[in-house]
Amino acid sequence: MNQIKLFSPATIANVSCGFDVLGLCLESVGDEMTITKTAQPGIRITEIVGTDLPLEAEKNVAGVAALALLAHLQPDCGFEIRIVKNIKAGSGIGSSAASAAGAVFGINQLLGAPLTNKELVHFAIQGEKLASGSAHADNVAPALLGGFTLVRSYEPLDIITIPSPNELYVTVIHPHIELKTKDARSVLKENIPLKKATIQCGNLGGLISGLYTGDYGLIGRSLHDELVEPIRSILIPQFDELKAAAKTAGALGGGISGSGPSVFALSKGKETAAKAADAMSAIMLQTSVPFDVHVSPINPTGIKIL
Ligand code: ADP
Numbered sequence: 001m002n003q004i005k006l007f008s009p010a011t012i013a014n015v016s017c018g019f020d021v022l023g024l025c026l027e028s029v030g031d032e033m034t035i036t037k038t039a040q041p042g043i044r045i046t047e048i049v050g051t052d053l054p055l056e057a058e059k060n061v062a063g064v065a066a067l068a069l070l071a072h073l074q075p076d077c078g079f080e081i082r083i084v085k086n087i088k089a090g091s092g093i094g095s096s097a098a099s100a101a102g103a104v105f106g107i108n109q110l111l112g113a114p115l116t117n118k119e120l121v122h123f124a125i126q127g128e129k130l131a132s133g134s135a136h137a138d139n140v141a142p143a144l145l146g147g148f149t150l151v152r153s154y155e156p157l158d159i160i161t162i163p164s165p166n167e168l169y170v171t172v173i174h175p176h177i178e179l180k181t182k183d184a185r186s187v188l189k190e191n192i193p194l195k196k197a198t199i200q201c202g203n204l205g206g207l208i209s210g211l212y213t214g215d216y217g218l219i220g221r222s223l224h225d226e227l228v229e230p231i232r233s234i235l236i237p238q239f240d241e242l243k244a245a246a247k248t249a250g251a252l253g254g255g256i257s258g259s260g261p262s263v264f265a266l267s268k269g270k271e272t273a274a275k276a277a278d279a280m281s282a283i284m285l286q287t288s289v290p291f292d293v294h295v296s297p298i299n300p301t302g303i304k305i306l
Helices: 061-073 095-110 117-132 140-145 181-186 194-213 216-222 229-235 239-248 270-285
Strands: 003-012 022-038 042-049 078-084 148-153 158-162 168-175 253-256 263-268 291-297
Touching: 003 095, 003 140, 003 168, 022 095, 022 140, 022 168, 022 194, 022 291, 042 061, 061 078, 061 095, 061 117, 078 095, 095 117, 095 140, 117 140, 117 181, 140 148, 140 158, 158 194, 168 270, 181 229, 194 216, 216 253, 216 263, 229 239, 229 253, 239 253, 239 263, 239 270, 263 270, 270 291
Parallel strands: 042 078
Antiparallel strands: 003 022, 022 078, 022 148, 148 158, 168 263, 168 291, 253 263
16 A cells, blocks of 8 residues: 545544543544655655645644654655645644644554554654644544543553543534634643642543443533633633523533634534534624534544545
């Protein structure tokens, strides 16, 4: 096999109380990537369709992640990467992660899969470091492994896949305003009061437990971010209205997707998720800000070979 074509999915990181540790994988939005083995060593990004991103490997997250993997595997060949970008960069639904994860997944497959998808996370996060200044794994891990993933530890990297109930659906709305991950990080506080940490731990434990047991009520009660959302949501106009509208429409709860500006809601059933999408769209239509909205089940497998 000399060429591979992939669907590399969008993902939601910072799932509410799971800041920097809990992510989930979407099914209905993603990039397409074609990776080709070449005799010439190194990485060349030949084309990016749909958006204006750098083609130099060292400036593109796909290239940076791929080069990190090549430095480790030392193959006697190189690779060309072509990306059809359907996930807008800076949207907060893992645009950079889709490219980084797709690149390392495709190269690993073309080399006969010497590494597991879990092992590939380490290389994909080198790309994330370029995009946001922090090597966070809560987008690339669900992209590579599917479902919900928990980063139990960064040093050493320890990633756990969390099962979720079949009827759990995601609504995610992307207001077309620019909010850089670096800027969204700069507003965060270094230290947190013990009382707030305790509330966050309780909710994260509750959310994980609700996902395992399919207890939608518990999932809803636990979708509360005590630490980051109150600070970051100020950067997202209409955040409170969007979240309230989704809940009034029947969603279990929601929060900021990644570092924003996208806002997500989780619902039991596709119908309720679609109602949440309508309610959130109605809020956006009262503004002049363009937006797009997606309804998706949880993608259980992550990146797919097409
Ligand atoms: P998202 O959460 O949607 O991934 P980020 O702000 O974390 O958004 O990352 C997007 C940043 O990474 C942008 O500055 C973009 O220029 C840069 N970037 C470099 N290569 C890529 C790529 N292949 N795909 C997406 N973004 C890229």
